[in-house]
Amino acid sequence: MLIRAVRIVEGREIVRRRRPGVAEKDWASGPGRVCAALGIEMHHNRHDLLGDTIWIEDRGIVPPPGEVRRTPRIGVNYAGAWALKPWRFVWEK
Numbered sequence: 001m002l003i004r005a006v007r008i009v010e011g012r013e014i015v016r017r018r019r020p021g022v023a024e025k026d027w028a029s030g031p032g033r034v035c036a037a038l039g040i041e042m043h044h045n046r047h048d049l050l051g052d053t054i055w056i057e058d059r060g061i062v063p064p065p066g067e068v069r070r071t072p073r074i075g076v077n078y079a080g081a082w083a084l085k086p087w088r089f090v091w092e093k
Contacts, residue, residue, distance in 0.1 A: 005029050008037060063091050
């Protein structure tokens with residue numbers, strides 16, 4: 001699984017300190033930005049995502065029907081026809 005973006009809903013002041021001068025909409029709008037916003041650094045590489053340091057948590061949030069759009073991928077023109085596959089998911093909330 002590759003998480004390419006997140007919406008910060010808790011700990012906003014912490015993220016604001018980690019991302020000074022960055023517009024809120026850009027805090028975590030890409031893989032590197034997600035890591036910067038969440039304080040994930042190279043020493044976290046290969047940590048178990050079910051562990052105690054970094055984890056993915058299921059809070060049971062389900063987007064209402066029609067709010068998730070599938071779009072072509074961005075910035076992968078090198079992938080030829082695969083770049084046009086609708087493998088990018090955007091929650092329009």
